[in-house]
Amino acid sequence: MQTILSIGLDGISYGMVLFIISIGLSIMMGLMRVVNLAHGAFAMIGGYLASYAMRDLGAGYALAIVVAVIGTIIISIPLEILLYRRIYRKSDALTQLLLTIGITFVIIGLANFIFGPTLKAIPLPNALSGPLDIGFRMIPTHRVFVIVCGVITALALWLLIDKTEFGIRLRASVDNSDMADSLGIRTEWIYAATFALAVGLGAFGGVVGAELLPIEPFYALRYMVTFLVVVSVGGAGSIAGALAASLLLGLADTTGKYLAPEYGEFFFYLAVIVIAFLFPRGLFGRAH
Amino acid sequence: MKKSVTLLSALAAIGLMTGGASADVIKVGVIGTMSGPYALFGKNFKMGIDAWVAEHGNKVGNHTIEFIYRDEESPNPAKSKALAQELLVKDKVQYLAGVYFTPDAMAIAPLLDESKTPLVVMNAATSAIVQKSPYIVRTSFTMWQNTVPAAKVAKTNGSKKVAIAVSDYGPGIDAEAAFKKTFEAEGGKVVEAIRMPLNTTDFGPIMQRIKDSGADTIFTFLPAGPPTLGFVKAYIDNGLKASGVKLMSTGDVVTEPDLPTIGDAGIGILSTYHYAVSHDSPENKAFIAQIVKDGGKLDEITMTSVAAYDGARVIYKMIEATDGKRDPAKAVDAVKGMKWVSPRGPVSIDPDTRHIRQNVYLRTVEKVDGKLINKETKTFEAQPDWALSSK
Numbered sequence: 159m160q161t162i163l164s165i166g167l168d169g170i171s172y173g174m175v176l177f178i179i180s181i182g183l184s185i186m187m188g189l190m191r192v193v194n195l196a197h198g199a200f201a202m203i204g205g206y207l208a209s210y211a212m213r214d215l216g217a218g219y220a221l222a223i224v225v226a227v228i229g230t231i232i233i234s235i236p237l238e239i240l241l242y243r244r245i246y247r248k249s250d251a252l253t254q255l256l257l258t259i260g261i262t263f264v265i266i267g268l269a270n271f272i273f274g275p276t277l278k279a280i281p282l283p284n285a286l287s288g289p290l291d292i293g294f295r296m297i298p299t300h301r302v303f304v305i306v307c308g309v310i311t312a313l314a315l316w317l318l319i320d321k322t323e324f325g326i327r328l329r330a331s332v333d334n335s336d337m338a339d340s341l342g343i344r345t346e347w348i349y350a351a352t353f354a355l356a357v358g359l360g361a362f363g364g365v366v367g368a369e370l371l372p373i374e375p376f377y378a379l380r381y382m383v384t385f386l387v388v389v390s391v392g393g394a395g396s397i398a399g400a401l402a403a404s405l406l407l408g409l410a411d412t413t414g415k416y417l418a419p420e421y422g423e424f425f426f427y428l429a430v431i432v433i434a435f436l437f438p439r440g441l442f443g444r445a446h
Numbered sequence: 447m448k449k450s451v452t453l454l455s456a457l458a459a460i461g462l463m464t465g466g467a468s469a470d471v472i473k474v475g476v477i478g479t480m481s482g483p484y485a486l487f488g489k490n491f492k493m494g495i496d497a498w499v500a501e502h503g504n505k506v507g508n509h510t511i512e513f514i515y516r517d518e519e520s521p522n523p524a525k526s527k528a529l530a531q532e533l534l535v536k537d538k539v540q541y542l543a544g545v546y547f548t549p550d551a552m553a554i555a556p557l558l559d560e561s562k563t564p565l566v567v568m569n570a571a572t573s574a575i576v577q578k579s580p581y582i583v584r585t586s587f588t589m590w591q592n593t594v595p596a597a598k599v600a601k602t603n604g605s606k607k608v609a610i611a612v613s614d615y616g617p618g619i620d621a622e623a624a625f626k627k628t629f630e631a632e633g634g635k636v637v638e639a640i641r642m643p644l645n646t647t648d649f650g651p652i653m654q655r656i657k658d659s660g661a662d663t664i665f666t667f668l669p670a671g672p673p674t675l676g677f678v679k680a681y682i683d684n685g686l687k688a689s690g691v692k693l694m695s696t697g698d699v700v701t702e703p704d705l706p707t708i709g710d711a712g713i714g715i716l717s718t719y720h721y722a723v724s725h726d727s728p729e730n731k732a733f734i735a736q737i738v739k740d741g742g743k744l745d746e747i748t749m750t751s752v753a754a755y756d757g758a759r760v761i762y763k764m765i766e767a768t769d770g771k772r773d774p775a776k777a778v779d780a781v782k783g784m785k786w787v788s789p790r791g792p793v794s795i796d797p798d799t800r801h802i803r804q805n806v807y808l809r810t811v812e813k814v815d816g817k818l819i820n821k822e823t824k825t826f827e828a829q830p831d832w833a834l835s836s837k
Contacts, residue, residue, distance in 0.1 A: 412648070423645070
């Protein structure tokens with residue numbers, strides 16, 4: 159019983175890391191119809207900025223997260239204006255893939271050139287590092303923090319998209335952008351803001367997930383498949399879907415690793431195949 | 447004017463004719479991880495070779511030596527083989543060197559006999575590599591070489607039940623076999639043996655499994671690179687360290703560039719390895735000073751730089767012995783039994799296995815002057831590759 163609880167806890171925290179990073183990608187794919195392969199690269203930029211802020215500028219952990227999120231958004235603004243704006247919603251998938259994978263390679267090269275090939279640590283504050291005794295086992299304190307972050311992110315996004323004025327305009331723009339335009343919604347601004355939101359979430363995930371997915375130049379490609387899988391299993395654009403997919407896949411992966419580590423990611427992909435078979439549009443995907 | 451040009455060209459022609467055989471350029475093709483997740487170690491190949499060239503010049507006798515680098519990037523046998531072929535056919539290299547990953551070395555080996563080219567392996571650490579061709583010499587280490595002392599230390603430190611967790615590929619399986627055999631021969635018990643996929647990033651479930659096995663000590667091997675850090679952190683943060691489970695590893699898990707990232711929580715981790723950047727000897731001090739002088743960073747030096755430095759020494763000796771001619775048998779014979787003092791300590795090339803014999807050191811992660819280092823505390827002298835030699 160204890161073991162089952164333990165694995166469950168490990169699985170949930172791993173799933174939450176996947177969720178926080180993948181939700182930005184899900185928003186991009188679901189709402190803007192952009193398969194943004196550079197999403198991992200933005201998460202990585204967030205990680206690098208946080209590491210730089212803490213180690214070289216002496217910032218605290220909370221400040222480093224803010225610096226990472228805002229800094230990554232600032233870096234992405236010229237990319238949005240020059241490149242991404244052209245591929246929202248309309249262009250074909252191949253153009254999107256070539257453009258975003260190209261951006262990814264450029265960012266990997268730059269990261270390698272500027273920061274070098276070594277791992278970059280994001281030191282945790284004392285309150286979040288080390289083990290935490292939760293009665294039946296010790297768990298890394300950081301994992302608890304990640305779970306809390308995941309829950310807050312999911313709630314905040316749900317409120318933002320379902321309950322606010324911005325959310326209404328966003329959904330209007332997504333469902334029928336011409337009509338939204340003629341009703342006086344500045345869809346261009348809505349898209350830019352959503353892009354910034356997706357990038358910012360990626361950066362946030364890159365920082366808080368760095369304990370499990372360490373920051374190094376190849377981060378951008380190494381975990382991209384995992385993020386894409388989460389989004390497609392959950393259904394692009396669905397917050398509940400991304401959350402459910404992350405937790406399910408996190409649990410499948412963790413259980414597999416505990417029971418039969420030599421099978422590698424077999425269980426992770428088995429879960430993907432089963433879900434994709436039962437729900438071709440993803441768990442909570444909508445027909446477009 | 448016209449006359450002097452004719453004279454010059456005549457002189458040049460004479461120069462070419464007489465110098466043809468002896469004053470030539472000998473090319474050495476180095477295949478290493480120059481980009482990608484393991485780029486640090488390819489960079490170290492270059493730092494080590496550059497340090498050797500800076501100290502000893504780029505000439506052996508009349509021959510000018512030129513090193514050409516190619517990027518193996520990741521464990522990719524097909525690509526490495528193609529790179530080696532390109533070096534041999536297009537660049538006409540006389541020696542091959544480098545190679546970070548075992549599968550890549552295995553892929554290159556069949557080319558050596560055909561092309562009569564010696565290969566000096568500067569990292570890939572599976573024992574069997576040197577048996578794949580008589581023209582392979584290795585200046586790095588093997589898993590057996592570094593693991594057998596680890597098992598002995600575990601026993602003398604009072605470990606009774608050990609859980610082994612290794613990366614699931616050649617060197618990992620070597621490490622598992624070496625530890626198991628030695629530790630059980632000494633009377634210990636291996637209660638769990640886990641093979642982890644190379645791309646594992648979340649080690650929480652592995653730690654849970656180790657905890658459930660009731661082991662008092664973990665022995666682990668992962669190739670130096672991003673995952674090692676995750677493993678050490680999971681060990682600390684899942685409370686295994688706090689509950690007294692000891693961690694033993696080969697030095698790959700605690701390479702010096704990773705130590706600042708592991709942080710103070712890593713203090714006390716034991717490892718056995720053939721080279722520590724903090725090794726206290728005049729040769730090592732000179733070696734590190736040379737790298738830093740050439741613009742290398744002290745915090746980026748790893749074991750591959752010293753293997754490359756010694757590898758360059760071996761290649762120079764081969765070129766000297768063959769006077770620049772392509773004669774792999776003579777070249778390899780010339781370095782069998784070769785002895786010298788490396789920055790890592792006294793070493794020699796075992797004449798039977800063509801693998802380097804060297805001291806293996808027991809080290810503890812310690813903080814000295816505010817910096818985390820692998821402090822050498824015990825020496826196992828002149829260790830062979832235990833898989834190939836019995837003493």
